[in-house]
């Protein structure tokens with residue numbers, strides 16, 4: 031399938047934001063987008079890059095009522111040598127197909143979408159910010175489009191990709207966040223849709239997130255939905271705790287999103303010879319370690335922030351400090367190492383980075 035390209039008229043081009051320090055996250059979108067249609071007769075067809083514009087959808091279309099949707103989030107980087115790099119993007123596409131299967135949506139040809147994604151990024155190359163820490167955010171999305179109000183899986187779908195420049199996650203530097211361990215709300219339960227990157231999980235998280243914000247915390251740490259005991263994840267990040275010399279992250283039990291950054295951190299820690307475990311970690315064990323002074327660091331991992339150090343956490347009426355409220359040495363080292371690979375400052379021993387402009 032060849033990808034048809036309709037370029038935006040010169041006179042319709044949007045101004046590219048000129049100040050990288052003001053970019054923020056998810057506010058700017060470039061001049062073009064990629065679209066691909068699905069119906070049972072033709073299956074996936076009509077791949078095209080067109081000028082960025084609102085979609086025309088029937089108000090009865092199924093995604094708007096029952097949330098049959100999956101998405102991804104990844105970035106393109108302007109390297110120190112001027113090259114354009116993608117980081118493990120095939121893992122994102124494979125995960126999107128796994129999410130699609132869970133949500134009864136048709137899987138797509140990862141080769142075709144990989145090609146479309148590279149083509150769109152290169153067409154929008156001028157939109158990739160030059161400042162380290164900034165990047166072109168890539169948002170693939172898939173929605174059920176049938177105009178029908180019965181509850182069942184849709185039969186027609188739209189796949190699309192939009193892109194836009196995003197700022198460094200830490201405009202004032204790499205500062206630790208405070209997190210609220212939610213004892214009242216849960217994000218996902220085993221057997222549910224927690225391991226799919228799908229809209230419903232985020233809708234489910236909004237109330238707890240709002241409560242945490244009201245109490246002065248940046249993010250919610252979710253515990254498991256059955257016993258309210260085991261660490262799951264934080265906002266849109268997976269979690270690591272360093273207790274003594276062991277770095278611990280939750281196993282992929284089905285209610286946790288299998289993060290690409292989580293997987294990268296696991297591989298790096300193993301390569302560094304650091305003790306690392308994927309095991310169930312009860313909040314009581316974290317609290318006990320904090321009280322004993324053996325909780326050295328805690329950090330979240332995700333594409334947007336890469337590594338997000340935790341300075342303190344609140345649980346059942348008490349606040350516990352982590353790493354003296356500062357960024358711990360392991361968090362710092364991981365952050366610098368991953369960025370160096372993404373921006374081509376250091377060799378990539380893992381084969382994670384692909385330069386796409388050659």
Ligand SMILES: *Cc1c(COP(=O)(O)O)cnc(C)c1O
Nearest residue numbers: 266267268287289290291332333
């Ligand atoms: C996307 C996401 C992550 C992080 O995944 P990455 O692939 O590392 O970006 C973690 N948790 C949730 C709930 C997410 O949506």
